[in-house]
Amino acid sequence: MPSRLRPADPVAVAAALARVEADAAERADLRLLTKHFLALLEERAPGRSVEVRVPPYAAVQVIEGVRHTRGTPPAVVETDAATWIAVATGRLAWADAVDGGQVRASGERTDLAPYLPLG
Template identity: 55%
Template sequence: MRRTLVDPGAVDEVLARIDADEQPDRVVLRRAVLHLLGQLAERAPGHGIEVRVPPHGAIQCGQGPKHTRGTPPNVVEMDATTWVLLATGRLSWDRANFSASGVRADLRPWLPLAGEPSSAA
């Protein structure tokens, strides 16, 4: 059974801190990351892409071959702030700093998580 972490307040709090040029609280940032990863897993079910936001969490999503051991064939990895900004549409895929490997390592079809994908700054 998949456990979805519903804490949109954490996302709002992190974004408010970023807007104020302040460092988000680590615990709140973790809750925001996990909440948004859970939303992505629901929006893009599957096991084709592993999304990593160390040290907070990782999920598998999107269609493709299921990964069980070793290094997955399609990986997207980024820091927590980048993930929150990407997932909320505050940062575009093309401008974000992250690592991606594999032919399916592209989250653009599902981002941002609220509403339709857009062309963010």
Template identity: 55%
Template sequence: MPPAKKRLRSYDPAKIRTAVLAQFGNVREAIRTLTPDQLALPTGLGDWAVRDLVAHLTVVVGAIGGGLEQAEPPPGPVVPLLDWPFATATYAGAISEDVARIAAESVPVEAGSAAGAEELFTLAASRIDALLPGAPDDRLVATRVGAMRLADFLVTRTVELIVHTDDLNRATGLSVPYDRQALAACTRLLADALAVKAPGASTEVRIPPFAVVQCVEGPRHTRGTPPNVVETDPLTWIRLATGRTSWHEELDAARVSASGERADLGGLLPLMG
């Protein structure tokens, strides 16, 4: 995937910071309630149990403080925000190794609670509280995919937090709330990633109330109802974009509507591995 040449959308850094902290708080409160039986439940994410998912969430939020504790990377190439969704699959193996280690050390099912995870979330919260308020948006942060602007890295945290909140809810039957701003940022970034992967203007993808993008090569539409239209809700879109579900499954369930000869997005999804 070639690097994105431009930002298709801007994000309000202050709102993104608030959204990340809000969704982090939602997840933290839910994890405090998990029982040993819930920690042992399968997630449908490979061989991960809920305890592995919880461990990954501590990595997701801990990366904010960890990145700010490190020295700022030297000037050089910076990873554009829209490159991030396509780069994550490269590091799936390393992420799984980190998760397995943390899960084994901190979230043992036999412990009777998620106390180990809560301890890690408390540590992450203290580091974020100490370091994030004074960090400028343009500060560079070292990440697995390369140096990123802090403001852009925080947008990626909304994706990780929303996607895995949904994973947690579906695996456990919990109803962890989705912060609206975090859900919006996640939806928009993944929608814009589709437009990067399939540039064009023949198909309109609508994900109300958060995003509308034009994509797919073909005749450009200028007036009236577009001939090729895809519409779905934010969570269904996020599941499609991250491979949690399939195009045809969601079409059959009527959670996606698609009209027009260029409205089949099945060959373009998922966007993230």
């Protein structure tokens, strides 16, 4: 089961976002921002009915509803780190990411649009 994440230091987040915007982000920046924005999503949408995966960095369970405990969850959202950071910051609309195939969302309650942007 994915563990609860904590938001990162605001100064580190700002520096990593600046590198992302300058197309100079490194793997460490993507990891920091991915985990940071997943932690904010956990705070904004507590629960365990939807698993949000951003491989290889992290996965969290969010949104109230039927709790998932074993095996493949019935509701899954999966995307890459760059897309997750873009939707979390509002640089990419959730619907556009889903329609464009950058986000795969299956199952009930996988529309994260009401919770975005996060920062």
